[in-house]
Amino acid sequence: MTDAERREAIERIRARRGFWVHLTVYLVVNAGLVLIWYLGSGGYFWPVWPLLGWGIGLAAHGFGVFVGVSPPSEERIQREIDRGRRS
Structure with missing residues (x-):
């Protein structure tokens, strides 16, 4: 395993971890909003927004982490560097 492969693997692990944290916060906060709605007036279900x-x-x-696009190739990176030099 090269250093670049290791860095990419660590980056993917961090991205997945970040998604799971995001999902957990989403569930906890929105459950709290639904609870506030339920204990309050009820009526119009405003937590939908x-x-x-x-x-x-x-x-x-989630799409970016699990489906997303593949990392850019070295050729694509070099083309972008060349384009930046011409600007």
């Missing part, structure tokens, strides 16, 4: 809004962000985070 933070659930949906934050849920979209959480889904995007």
Whole structure:
């Protein structure tokens, strides 16, 4: 295993860990909001808005971590460096 492979593996592990922390916070906070709604007036289910809004962000985070795009190739990195030098 090269140093670059090791760094990439550590980065993937941290990304997955970050997603699970994000999911846990999402569940705890939104459960709290639903509880506030339930214990309060009930009626219109206003927690739907933070659930949906934050849920979209959480889904995007999960997509980036678990499905996402592959890391850029060395060729792509070099092309970007060359493009920056021409600017």
